Amino acid sequence: MEKVQLFKPHIALQDFVSYILVIDAIADSENLICHYPPTPHHCIVLYLSGPLKAKKIDEDEFTERPTCVVVGPQVTRVNLMVNKHHKAVNIGFHPGALHRLLGMPMHELYDDGFDGHYLLGPDVERLIESCSLLIDLSAIKNEVDKFLLNKLRNLKDIMPFDLAMYQLIRKNGNVAISDVASLACLSLRQFERKCYERLGMSPKMYARIARFANAYNIFERSHTIDWASIAYQSGYFDQMHFIRDFKQFAGVTPTLMENEIANAPFKFQADYKI
Secondary structure (H helix, E strand, O other): OEEEEEEOOOHHHOOOEEEEEEEEEEOOOOOOEEEEOOOOOOEEEEEOOOOOEEEEOOOOOOEEOOOEEEEOOOOOOEEEEOOOEEEEEEEEEOOOHHHHHHOOOHHHHOOOEEEHHHHHOOHHHHHHHHHHOOOOHHHHHHHHHHHHHOOHHHOOOOOHHHHHHHHHHHOOOOOOHHHHHHHOOOOHHHHHHHHHHHOOOOHHHHHHHHHHHHHHHHHHHOOOOOHHHHHHHOOOOOHHHHHHHHHHHHOOOHHHHHHHHHOOOOOOOOOOOO
């Protein structure tokens, strides 16, 4: 049994929330390890069926994570050991939006999952409790909307930088950084500083992750795998750069990733468009 639905957020949230993805699924295999490479979306993840275990691909041991995890700038693939019954919500944010919500530099959340109970306050536990009792995915989404609407009063204003980086995402990272800086009304040096503050990494790294994540998303959605076609669709001009990014962000070659995902109980990045 697998129910997955991708929702647009409430209209009042759409300038900072990109999507709300709700999943309620029961794994039909004994293997419970799923794979989550980097995406350009900072996110909040709610685990409604209890905490799970996770580890970066270069770590030896799985460790238990809290039931609410805040993910900022991610550059390393994470493996998740899910529960047999996996019920969760992934709230994806537009570029700069998690900074606007939390009011903290994003480099402080670099490449790890952080306890959302600490960062978001006690309301998040009530949200998890109420959502865990719901069966209808739309009802869960509505509860998440209410939670986020209550955060609007403390949300920092959107900046030209945020809108410029949104255009970079729409083009899957395939745009000159100088052009994005111009859209942001900033010099290249100012633009670099804003990137570290609001995204936690350099603009070039962010663009690489956006391009890779688009390729990985196409891969998870494809019934037949043609790596050359996926690389071309994602804006890679040669296989060497495609394989380099894949090895850096997925931790393995495309062919090895294909074998790993074939044995995974769920594909976490197949249901939304980067």
